[in-house]
Amino acid sequence: MTLPAPKLDDLTWADMLAAVRRRIPAESDGLWTLHAPVDPGVTLLELFAYLLEQRLYWLDQVPDALVVAILRLLGLDPPRPARPAATVLAVTARRTGTAVPVVPAGTALTRDPAGRIVFTVDDDVAVFPLAEDGEVTVWTGRDRTADLRARRGVPLLAADGAAAEVRFTLPLTGAHPAPGPLSLLFELDAPAASGPDWLPGSVAGVPPPAELTWSWFRPGTETRGPFEKAEDGTAGLRRSGIVRLYPPAGWTTRDSGILVSTPAATHAAPPRLLQLAVNVSAAHHRRRRTASGGELQEQVDAWLKLPGRRLDLPEAAERLLEASLRLAGQQWRAVPDLTFCGPADRVFVLDRTEGALVFGDGLTGRIPHPRQEASAEYTIGGGRDGNGGMTANWVPAGDSTAAITAANLVRAEGGADPETVAEARQRAAASLGEVTRAVTAADFTTLALATPGVAVARAHASLGEHPDFPCTPVPGAVTVHLVPAVPRADPAREDFVAAPRPDPGMLCAVAAHLEQARLLTSEIFVRAPxxxxxxxxxxxxxxxxxxxxxxxxxxxxxxxxxxxxxxxxxxxxxxxxxxxxxxxxxxxxxxxxxxxxxxxxxxxxxxxxxxxxxxxxxxxxxxxxxxxxxxxxxxxxxxxxxxxxx
Structure with missing residues (x-):
């Protein structure tokens, strides 16, 4: 039977006053005879009962600071700040000469005529010239360009463990050298568990399903060679991502072919390509600002050396994401709350609503001194406002004359408003039911399915099964068999996998995840069915x-x-x-x-x-x-x- 939650403030003012009046004759030895409201003593009793009723009400109220402190003691995140939306922008820049223009990282672009929704480009983008009405061609043993144009999902590498390769030809023109890397968007038809690398919450460090080699070639010739470096955001074509390829010296836009090869195509299923685009960068709904001198000095000079000091940042109301501060050459840092801070700690908390930095009271957090030189670096943006569809009208924020335009190739998503304390409490309550230790067979299965960054569709824990002793149960041994998530919609497709097996990267990721949760005496093996x-x-x-x-x-x-x-x-x-x-x-x-x-x-x-x-x-x-x-x-x-x- 569920016990009702205790209620501590069920004693009312009338109940308390009646109880006190009943005790007056005994406590006064009969000397207090007038118990009417006109008596000054009764008036005082009514006042004390009123004050006590307020204290009893406080017993049932848990302040936000206590909730945040308890979350931190439990090892859980405090109320999470706002999160910026993310998208991928294909950038176009007007050429003023023969050189390939480069759009620097941090360039602010907006799709909002008022300029309030601003996204900044994460990386430098070398905007290579593209042929008018040109398109990327795909060769996987036969021409698959029409399938790519129709977004039918082009299977790139056969998942049979043999050597494989796929060729792309980019619509580059001229013979221009590379001032920076080739930036390519690979949008794949991947499971939701393998989220795109540009979205918030994407998992880094997941082993690739196959070892890929990225090379270039000149179409129609035998000229080819390796790239100097490849930054593969797809994690080996496991998920959608941005690939940045650094050409060697002597490379020009005539060398527009991209060759992706592997000695062993060990993917669980052939990666399905939906879109491939050039001259791209991830962009987030945020904008970095710096404030110093007159923008802040007037506030700092007006401070008193008293608790409750705050510093309002320009244009940050309702949009403040993160900030850092320097006062008199000393660095101050942001913390989620001041509960566990000491009197000498140079810390502050962010007030997103007011766009301000709030300092401590001298007991939890240092009180800043007035009349000090101040400078702040902060980021504004975030929230659900940044989420939206695909548009082609991105222009530089505050400078409509700049020769840069962009279009987002995927939906802007992932933006979230700040989490309230009530929402943080609900999240903490839900986390109490999460499986964090592998004890029973069901625990092993649940943890394997929840491995971040890989798409495990099914898992089965076989207790006592040891690969080296197939005929004898071994105490403490657990073998977890995995079935990866692969497409099942159309068994007639050429890339349908009837018996899906986990790739080597998935096996390593699940094994590492279970290793952190296993009991000391358990021996875990992760295998395919x-x-x-x-x-x-x-x-x-x-x-x-x-x-x-x-x-x-x-x-x-x-x-x-x-x-x-x-x-x-x-x-x-x-x-x-x-x-x-x-x-x-x-x-x-x-x-x-x-x-x-x-x-x-x-x-x-x-x-x-x-x-x-x-x-x-x-x-x-x-x-x-x-x-x-x-x-x-x-x-x-x-x-x-x-x-x-x-």
């Missing part, structure tokens, strides 16, 4: 009118029923180790065919064996899953009702 090839034979009673149609529908239904990601009765993947039962397969076949044909029996063959006529179930091991290779159909004579009875 063991797939068992299944061949089925279905006996069709009678003679169907369209046998090819019946065979195709039956094969599709049984493949979907045995699929490791969408199979099973609940359509969330065939359960690990569940045996193959002819009755269950027969039921799935009947559901799929309906009135097209009658299936009288289903026989199962495992690992290349011929389908067995036996009606017994076929067992699978704890970490094993079936993968359907073929369905054979044969026609058997229909059995009439009552036939065969004596």
């Amino acid at each position: 063991r797939y068992r090839e299944v061949v089925l034979r279905a006996d069709l009673s009678g003679d169907p009118a369209d046998r090819d149609r019946v065979s195709a529908r039956l094969t599709e239904a049984l493949r979907r029923f045995l699929d490791p990601l969408t199979g099973g009765d609940d359509q969330d993947g065939w359960p690990f180790g569940r045996p193959l039962r002819p009755a269950a397969l027969l039921r799935a076949a009947h559901r799929a065919l309906g009135d097209l044909a009658a299936v009288s029996a289903v026989a199962i063959g495992l690992d290349g064996a011929d389908p067995d006529e036996d009606c017994r179930e076929v067992p699978l091991g704890p970490g094993e899953l079936p993968v359907l290779r073929a369905v054979r159909t044969r026609i058997v004579s229909a059995v009439e009702p009552g036939e065969g009875l004596a």
